[in-house]
Structures are given as C-alpha cells and as structure tokens.
Amino acid sequence: MTAVRFVGGRIVGALVVLLIVSVGTYAVFYLLPADPAQLSCGKPCTPQRLADARAFMGVDVPWWQQYLDFLGGLFAGRTFGSGPAAVHCGAPCFGYSFRLDAPVSTLIADRFAVTFSLATGAAVLWLLLGVGAGVLSAVRRGSAWDRGAMTFAVAGVSAPSYLVGLLGILLFGFTLDMVPVGGYTPFVDSPLDWLWHLVLPWCVLAFLFAAVYARLTRGQMLEVLGEDYIRTARAKGLRERRVVGRHGLRNVLIPVVTVFGLDLGQLLGGAVITERVFSLPGLGSLLLEAVGNVDLPVIVGVTLFSAVLIILANLAVDLLYGVIDPRVTH
Numbered sequence: 001m002t003a004v005r006f007v008g009g010r011i012v013g014a015l016v017v018l019l020i021v022s023v024g025t026y027a028v029f030y031l032l033p034a035d036p037a038q039l040s041c042g043k044p045c046t047p048q049r050l051a052d053a054r055a056f057m058g059v060d061v062p063w064w065q066q067y068l069d070f071l072g073g074l075f076a077g078r079t080f081g082s083g084p085a086a087v088h089c090g091a092p093c094f095g096y097s098f099r100l101d102a103p104v105s106t107l108i109a110d111r112f113a114v115t116f117s118l119a120t121g122a123a124v125l126w127l128l129l130g131v132g133a134g135v136l137s138a139v140r141r142g143s144a145w146d147r148g149a150m151t152f153a154v155a156g157v158s159a160p161s162y163l164v165g166l167l168g169i170l171l172f173g174f175t176l177d178m179v180p181v182g183g184y185t186p187f188v189d190s191p192l193d194w195l196w197h198l199v200l201p202w203c204v205l206a207f208l209f210a211a212v213y214a215r216l217t218r219g220q221m222l223e224v225l226g227e228d229y230i231r232t233a234r235a236k237g238l239r240e241r242r243v244v245g246r247h248g249l250r251n252v253l254i255p256v257v258t259v260f261g262l263d264l265g266q267l268l269g270g271a272v273i274t275e276r277v278f279s280l281p282g283l284g285s286l287l288l289e290a291v292g293n294v295d296l297p298v299i300v301g302v303t304l305f306s307a308v309l310i311i312l313a314n315l316a317v318d319l320l321y322g323v324i325d326p327r328v329t330h
Contacts, residue, residue: 134217
C-alpha cells in the first residue's frame with residue numbers, strides 16, 4: 001500500500017508539473033511580438049487577408065483561449081479553418097506548421113527516431129565508461145589510473161560540445177578517414193550504416209557526459225567506502241570485489257540515477273549542438289529551423305514534447321529509487 005501511494009504521488013506530481021510547464025511555455029511564446037498569421041499572410045498582406053489568416057490559424061482569440069484549444073487538440077484532435085480548405089490535425093495534436101504544411105506531431109515523429117538513437121546509444125556509453133572509471137578511481141585512489149582518469153574528466157567537463165565534435169570530425173573523419181562525418185541512415189534500412197554513422201556522435205557525447213559521471217561516482221564512492229558498514233563487511237572477510245560492487249556501488253547509484261534521468265530526458269528532447277555539428281535531422285535541428293523561421297507551432301510543440309520527456313525521465317528515476325533502495329518508498 002505504501003508503494004502504491006508512493007507511485008501515485010509521483011504520477012500526480014508529474015502531471016501537475018507538466019500542466020504548469022505547458023501553461024508557461026504557451027504563454028511565453030504566444031505573447032511574443034511575432035505574429036504567426038503575419039508570417040503566413042504573404043504579400044501583399046491586406047488587413048482583410050491578415051484577419052482571415054488569424055481566424056484560420058486560430059490566433060484571433062486571447063492566448064488563454066488558444067491554450068485551451070491546444071489542450072483540446074492533444075486529446076481530441078483539432079481542425080483549422082472550415083470548408084474545403086480546412087486542415088485537420090489528429091490527436092495528439094501539438095499544433096500545425098503552416099510553413100511546412102504538416103502537423104507538428106508528424107514532424108516530431110519523423111525526427112524523434114534520430115534523436116532517440118543518438119541519445120540512447122550515447123547514454124549507454126557514458127554510463128558504462130563514467131561509472132566504471134569513477135569506481136576504479138575511487139578504489140585506486142592516488143594511483144596513475146586515478147590521476148589520468150580525473151585529468152580526462154576535467155577535460156571533458158571543460159570542453160564545449162561543438163569543439164569536441166569538430167575536433168572529432170577533423171581527426172577521425174578527415175585526417176584518419178575512419179568514420180562518416182555526418183548524415184543518418186535509418187536502422188530499418190541498414191543497421192550497419194545506422195551504427196557507423198552514429199559512432200562518432202556517440203563517442204563525442206559519451207566523452208562529455210562520462211566526465212561528469214566519473215567525477216560524481218568517484219566522490220560518492222570515496223564517501224561510501226569510508227562508512228562503518230563497509231569496514232564491517234571487510235572485517236567479515238568478504239572479497240573486495242563484493243564489498244565494492246554489492247555494498248558500495250548500490251548506495252552510489254542513487255545520485256547517479258538522478259543525474260542520468262535528467263541528462264537522458266534532456267537529450268531525448270533534442271541534442272541541438274551535436275545534431276547541428278553532425279548534420280543529424282533530429283529534434284534539435286527541427287527546433288533550430290523553427291526558431292530561425294519563427295514557426296511558433298513547431299517551437300511550442302517541440303518544447304512541450306521535450307518537457308514531457310524530461311518529466312517522464314524524472315518519474316522513471318523516482319520509481320527506480322524504490323528498486324535500488326526500498327527504504328525510499330516507506
């Protein structure tokens with residue numbers, strides 16, 4: 001019963017946060033001076049044509065009414081305009097891009113596979129490398145391995161992502177000609193080409209994020225290894241591998257999982273700089289294009305979709321707490 005209450009409370013909290021974020025996001029973007037109808041009106045844009053464009057796009061009402069229409073579209077779909085020229089957007093409707101003549105949900109679905117592939121592949125790498133390097137550095141504190149790993153960690157934390165990406169392209173793409181420097185091949189078309197085009201972006205992101213995880217894991221592990229129950233486990237004659245892996249690492253995982261959920265959720269919403277550097281047609285590139293063209297429906301849709309992913313990632317982290325340490329749910 002306690003676990004059910006714990007899960008239910010986290011789900012309700014996530015829904016409340018999502019509602020607040022959606023209201024704030026919609027208000028911020030639709031209170032900007034930019035008029036999406038003005039951008040779609042064409043030339044010459046007479047007052048009558050502008051009024052017709054606003055009515056067709058549904059922006060001729062107060063922003064809060066537009067927001068309620070937006071919420072209704074998420075659950076029941078939405079129709080823009082009337083008559084033969086009407087445009088229907090099926091549920092869940094995140095809006096309609098009149099510039100691209102497509103529902104925002106369709107644009108997100110087309111791009112999300114790229115971002116998902118980039119984020120999840122890199123996440124596996126940086127989690128394994130970062131946590132592994134941090135644990136070894138803590139166990140071998142003061143050794144050459146510890147100093148070397150922390151030097152790379154400092155470099156990874158300090159280096160801008162675009163610089164690491166460009167250096168990777170220059171070295172492994174042009175100088176050594178080992179991997180492709182850009183583009184994307186869908187997994188269903190060719191799994192090998194899909195993997196080969198993502199190797200370099202994965203390594204770049206893994207280098208940047210693993211640095212953070214290595215430092216975090218090392219600090220937490222050093223603190224845990226000094227606890228009384230660790231000394232007790234060693235005094236009982238348990239092997240060092242079991243002491244570190246079973247007793248130490250389990251307590252280190254809670255802060256690591258917290259940071260991992262935030263990082264993965266953020267990347268799933270679009271790795272803007274990495275996607276631009278490697279010419280990957282993901283959500284980050286879609287958002288940049290929308291900002292450059294002031295395509296407000298796409299900007300709002302992608303922003304809210306990213307917020308949903310981050311909130312879901314945080315919810316998953318909260319639920320994992322109960323698996324890692326059952327005391328959390330009590």
